[in-house]
Amino acid sequence: AAIERALDGGDDRERLAGRHILVTAGPTHEPIDPVRYIANRSSGRQGYAIAGALARMGARVTLVSGPVSLPVPAGVDRIEVETAREMANAVAAALPADVAVMVAAVADWHVEEAAHKIKKGDGAPSLSLVENPDILQMLGNSPKRPKLLIGFAAETQEVIAHATEKRARKNADWIVANDVSGDVMGGDANSVHIVTETGVESWDRLDKHEVARRLAERIADAL
């Protein structure tokens, strides 16, 4: 049906009309002190591409974004955050949503923030990490759980096994898993596996915009 519509000349623009879709993207930054922080290599490009693709299909899109240097896709409402805790709050505030696509590479841990810059003379410190809120799990168990809840998983080993386990544990509908063991995050392309209740669908390595377009089509099909 998607192919017919495409050949037809795109009433795709209306397929998600009236839907509110929440997308998270980018890394989070977790402060160590006023000048240092823990980051990760997420560029935000995959999440921004998905937000843009959903908006082009008519959805109202709220994009909760960590610190990235990317323009806001047309028709997307962006909320900028820095830490995982800020992202969790922004996601909760954006509900209800018909669909949530959690693409952000949320830091698993944060550091107890020092009021002053830690100085070398203080001796080599050991950073004790404290768990961050698990935003995907929070949504999975929320009374406001979106009808379709999609998580992402960046893995370096046993990609599909980890994603399958994650889907169940987080009460998500789909996990989009990608292998970051070779090419790390931040590149232009993605090779993903969609892990659902019924099985695994593996896509060849694709440009991130093409991954976004296909995922948006698949979301529209599922609603």
Place this chain on the structure above:
Amino acid sequence: AAIERALDGGDDRERLAGRHILVTAGPTHEPIDPVRYIANRSSGRQGYAIAGALARMGARVTLVSGPVSLPVPAGVDRIEVETAREMANAVAAALPADVAVMVAAVADWHVEEAAHKIKKGDGAPSLSLVENPDILQMLGNSPKRPKLLIGFAAETQEVIAHATEKRARKNADWIVANDVSGDVMGGDANSVHIVTETGVESWDRLDKHEVARRLAERIADAL
């Protein structure tokens, strides 16, 4: 003399001709695992502005830069690095130099890198930090010590006292100290103090390009 030359119409372009000046800029990124790293809020803008200002005065400029998203200033030879250890190696390889201006916000510590992405199931880890090479001190004590060695210090408290102590400890000629307690790194302007053997010179809050231009003039005056 500088004013006369400026009014004169700028043979400033030749004041540093024949000099090799080494500048470092930007943050360093210290990997925690294949996807996470420790960063800092340095944008690289002050160091890039200084490299550009020195090149405009005729110096041959080698800019050793951590990860930033800034264009290379005209006439500057940039060497890109990620970690403090890479920066130390690149600085050593760039010697000899007549002047070194160490603007980079080099991480004081690195983390023993994990081969795989640390997973939440592994429990909340504690990151043991190991001291990085001290690039300024290394240059200060090097047989190839540049004739004029300038360090930067971003401080949140007792700015001048810390900078004065740092100047002596690192065997640097000048420390350019700035107070990052209010406005953190990454902004457009800087309010700096130049700590030398003979005293402290405080400049009003200036655009980073103006700080760069004045510092380049002061370097030319000192040679």
